[in-house]
Amino acid sequence: GNSVTQMEGPVTLSEEAFLTINCTYTATGYPSLFWYVQYPGEGLQLLLKATKADDKGSNKGFEATYRKETTSFHLEKGSVQVSDSAVYFCALTTSGTYKYIFGTGTRLKVLA
Amino acid sequence: NAGVTQTPKFQVLKTGQSMTLQCAQDMNHNSMYWYRQDPGMGLRLIYYSASEGTTDKGEVPNGYNVSRLNKREFSLRLESAAPSQTSVYFCASSGGWTSLATNTGELFFGEGSRLTVL
Numbered sequence: 001g002n003s004v005t006q007m008e009g010p011v012t013l014s015e016e017a018f019l020t021i022n023c024t025y026t027a028t029g030y031p032s033l034f035w036y037v038q039y040p041g042e043g044l045q046l047l048l049k050a051t052k053a054d055d056k057g058s059n060k061g062f063e064a065t066y067r068k069e070t071t072s073f074h075l076e077k078g079s080v081q082v083s084d085s086a087v088y089f090c091a092l093t094t095s096g097t098y099k100y101i102f103g104t105g106t107r108l109k110v111l112a
Numbered sequence: 113n114a115g116v117t118q119t120p121k122f123q124v125l126k127t128g129q130s131m132t133l134q135c136a137q138d139m140n141h142n143s144m145y146w147y148r149q150d151p152g153m154g155l156r157l158i159y160y161s162a163s164e165g166t167t168d169k170g171e172v173p174n175g176y177n178v179s180r181l182n183k184r185e186f187s188l189r190l191e192s193a194a195p196s197q198t199s200v201y202f203c204a205s206s207g208g209w210t211s212l213a214t215n216t217g218e219l220f221f222g223e224g225s226r227l228t229v230l
Contacts, residue, residue: 034218034219036221042223044204099157
């Protein structure tokens with residue numbers, strides 16, 4: 001079945017540090033890939049998405065590239081801010097299904 | 113601009129009590145979902161409704177029932193609550209796979225309902 005694996009957290013960084021959160025997937029067919037962010041006490045919000053291989057999703061300085069050859073969708077940001085402290089979830093869905101599969105989430109803490 | 117609205121936001125139950133979580137979306141989405149979120153477990157799908165009039169089990173359906181009341185509303189019922197059902201519950205909706213290119217295919221989430229079963 002389809003699955004998503006993302007790196008364990010928590011990840012603690014200093015402000016302006018470079019961020020990478022790894023995400024790999026297994027899927028039949030051609031999945032669409034997503035990163036969601038959850039701020040404390042809130043629901044999940046879409047951060048970015050990519051719907052086909054080699055697409056790059058980007059938003060708020062975050063980027064992720066859909067790599068079919070390595071089945072990966074790693075999230076990156078060049079310079080994190082304290083306000084980026086949140087839990088980040090990688091997710092996928094595939095054509096012909098209605099299910100969205102989520103990773104376990106990676107907590108990011110950014111220190112001033 | 114309501115999006116997905118869940119009620120209640122907080123609830124404390126005793127073991128064996130029943131309750132219903134309500135969810136409504138105003139985006140004319142076909143598909144709706146109930147997830148639970150537990151520490152270290154990520155989000156697990158309880159039930160989903162691909163379209164009005166249909167419901168299907170997800171990963172962890174035991175102890176829950178759902179009703180897709182109409183296109184807007186999708187409720188989750190706990191008939192006899194157990195401490196293992198203590199969790200944060202999220203409702204979500206989606207325009208479906210064919211809508212991904214128009215920014216409605218992704219999931220839109222409510223703010224969550226925190227349930228404690230004593």
